[in-house]
Amino acid sequence: MRPVVFDGQFGWLHPAAGPHGVVLCYPFGYDALCTYRGMRRLAERLAMRGVSVLRFDYPGTGDSAGDASEPDLWRAWIDGIRKAVALLRQSAGIERVSLCGxxxxxxLAALAAQELGDVDGLVLLSPVLSGKNYQRELRAGYRQWLSMPAAMDCTPEPDTDEFVEAYGFRLYRDTIESLRAVDLRRDAPAPARRVLVLDSLDATRVDALVKHYREQGVEVERQGFGEYSKFMMEALDSEIPRAAFESIENWLAGDSTASTAEVPSGSAYAGDVEGHIVEADVTETPVSIEGGRLFGIYCAPLAHPATGGGASAPAVLIVNTGAVSRIGNARLGVRFARRLARQGIASLRVDLGGLGDSQPSLDAVTLDALYAQDGADDAACAARWLTARGHGGAVLLGICAGAYVGLHAASREPAVTGAMLVNLQKFTWRNICDENGKPTVRVAAIGSTRSYLRSMCEPRKWLRVVKGQTGGWPVARELATRFASLLRATLADRIERITGLELGASEERRPFAALEARGVETRLLYGVLDEGVEELKKYFGVRGIRLQRLNRVRVVFCEHTDHAILSASAQENVMSHFEDFYRSRFGEKLSAAEVKAKTKAEAEAEAEAEAEAEAEAGDSVAAHCNGSRTRAAQWLVKHARAFRLSGEA
Structure with a gap:
């Protein structure tokens, strides 16, 4: 397979020897993140059956140029599919093209096929048939996410007609209106010579559409899609819909005798793409690292395309969040890379081995794989690539599992000169998955202590206990265990201060000792309600007090910052904190053209909050994003100081 760029759109071409080509059309937003690995595997399977495949990002999505807030995006998406078909037709030997969405x-594939008029086949996988229903689905998904513990401290987005948000992705007003006006029976009455529909969501509407197509003389085959729900799960848990993919392959590939069992776990990259402009003064270049085993996007200011600001400037290395591709949750990796480039800072957003578009290409990813030392080795390799390009090292940004990878890469790779680790949940990892890749233990017990103490103030929680709908003993036992661990850690810290003897947590301390010894500037950033705070307290005391003895490591706690960095407030917190960290530690001055520049009021508020936090914490390394404390935390400080529960804030 090889990367391609056409009219600002980024994609991958999987060439094959047959005369048939297929354009894969991604779903929107979070759905695309969940199914990215599966769609890549489908492209590879089709290529092995002799069908050339082009998969790509629509304008304003993925690695393509543009932003989701731009006008006329709906039209641009349809035109993007048409341009993808034109590009595929230019490939040698392609005689007919089909679409699969x-x-x-x-x-979108149906509408584009209707306009093209010469599409051979159309595969519809649970297509959106009602814009109104889809809008309600997105809103429901957002409300569901807000009810989860991971989103407890988020600032909810306003209920507005200007946009609909789901898991950090937005559809804006004009796109919503265009979608709501779509009627496939009217707007795409006969989109292709033949159509395959796999759907298990909207039987009535699908029946009507299939009937309409047959009345128009279209050859239609309909099948169920019982694997849909497992396919649409978050990236780590998404399961390849094997039966559905086999049906699609057979339907598209026809009489090919190639076996799907021959699909390899990786294929070499072929061809290079030169840097291209994605917005004013910002250029991006697809790059392969270590012979094509790793893939990334190098983003740099146009004025300094070679080193992005000069040979002495460190570049930023952005690694995967969990099993999500380099694009990042809510497209954070792409947006932040371009924001940095506008300030004169180059970056590389890279897929670690087995993720995104790096090798090997896998059917499934496990937690053990995400936390394996191979990931740290891959991140170190990417850092060396940046150094070889002329940068004065790499400053690493990692979130969740990416923070773990970043910690261990930074602790031993000389090319890494700094690291910001966001919501780091584990300092060490011991394999927990069975032979099927499923965790054999609970990864996280009940969330952060503070989140549960806050939830205990909600009357509806107690009402469920009174009604017998849930029990309180598991929570009480877990909290008691955590309090005991906290007391042990506090006692160990006191003994260590007095005697100088190091008690426990030696394995957890080792990477931080290495960071200190190598002089790597490191910042740990936690949301105040993040589950990782419990791990920090367990091994390093309240507010990570033991880490304050290190000169190069600082711990910061930030309100309104969810674990996966999906909310707009969390994204801005991470980006602005990283910019401050980079500027203060590495001497880079942010440009006046910064799109998200802080206002004077914001800067004063942050300075006031930090001063207040330092006054309260004394010699603590922790700082607040703002100085406000919840009433629950204030009560606990007053009445349960022995447990120091306020240390999370």
């Missing part, structure tokens, strides 16, 4: 991608 998932969810919103299916709807």
């Amino acid at each position: 998932l969810r919103l991608g299916g709807t």
Whole structure:
């Protein structure tokens, strides 16, 4: 397979020897993140059956140029599919082209096929048939996410007609209106010579659409899609819909005798793409690292395309969040890379081995794989690539599992000169998955202590206990265990201060000792309600007090910052904190053209909050994003100081 760029759109071409080509049309937003690995595997499977495949990002999505807030995006998405078809037709030997779309991608594929008029086949995987229903689905998904413990401290987005948000991705007003006006029976009455529909969501509407197509003389085959729900799970848990993919392959590949069992776990990259402009003064270049085993996007200011600001400037290395591709949750990796480039700072957003578009290409990813030392080795390799390009090292940004990878890469790779580790949940990892890749133990017990103490103030929680709908003993036992661990850690710290003897947590301390010895500037950033705070307290005391003895490591706690950095407030917190960290530690001055520049009031508020935190914490390394404390935390400080529960804030 090889990367391609056409009219600002980024994609991958999987060439094959046959005369048939297929354009894969991604779903929207979070759905695309969940199914990215599966769609890549489908492209590879089709290529092994002799069908050339082009998969790509629509304008304003993925690695393509543009932003989701731009006007006329709906039209641009349809035109993007048409341009992808034109590019595929230019490939040698392609005689006919089909389209295959998932969810919103299916709807767009049908509309584009109708306009093209010469599409051979159309595969619709649970297409969006009602814009109103889809809008309600997105809103429901957002409300569901807000009810989860991971989103407890988030600032909810306003209920507005200007946009609909789901898991950090937005559809804006004009796109919503365009979608709501779509009627496939009217707008795409006969989109292709033949159509395959796989759907298990909207039987009535699908029946009507299939009937309409048959009345128009279209050859239609309909099948169920019982694997849909497992396919659409978050990236780590998403399961390849094997039965559905086999049906698609057979339907598209026809009489090919190639076996799907021959699909390899990786294929070499072929061809290079030169740097291209994605917005004013910002250029991006697809790059392969270590012979094509790792893939990334190098983003740099146009004025300094070689080193992005000069040979002495460190570049930023952005690694995967969990099993999500380099694009990042809510497209954070892409947006932040371009924001940094506008300030004169180059970056590389890279897929670690087995993730995104790096090798090997896998059917499934496990937690053990995410936390394996191979990931740290891959991050170190990417850092060396940046150094070889002329940068004065790499400053690493990692979130969740990416923070773990970043910690261990920074602790031993000389090319890494700094690291910001966001919501780091584990300092060490011991394999927990069985032979099927499923965790054999609970990864996290009940969330952060503070989140549960806060939830205990909600009357509806107690009402469920009174009604017998839930029990309180498991929570009480877990809290008691955590309090005991906290007391042990506090006692160990006191003994260590008095005697100088190091008690426990030696393995957890080792990477931080290495960071200190190598002089790597490191910042740990936690949301105040993040589960990782419990791990920090367990091994390093309240507010990570033991880490304050290190000169190069600082711990920061930030309100309104969810674990996966999906909310707009969390994204801004991470980006602004990283910019401050980079500027203060590495001497880079942010440009006046910074799009998200802080206002004077914001800067004063942050300075006031930090001063207040330092006054309260004394010699603590922790700082607040703002100085406000919840009433629950204030009560606990007053009445349960022995447990120091306020240390999370």
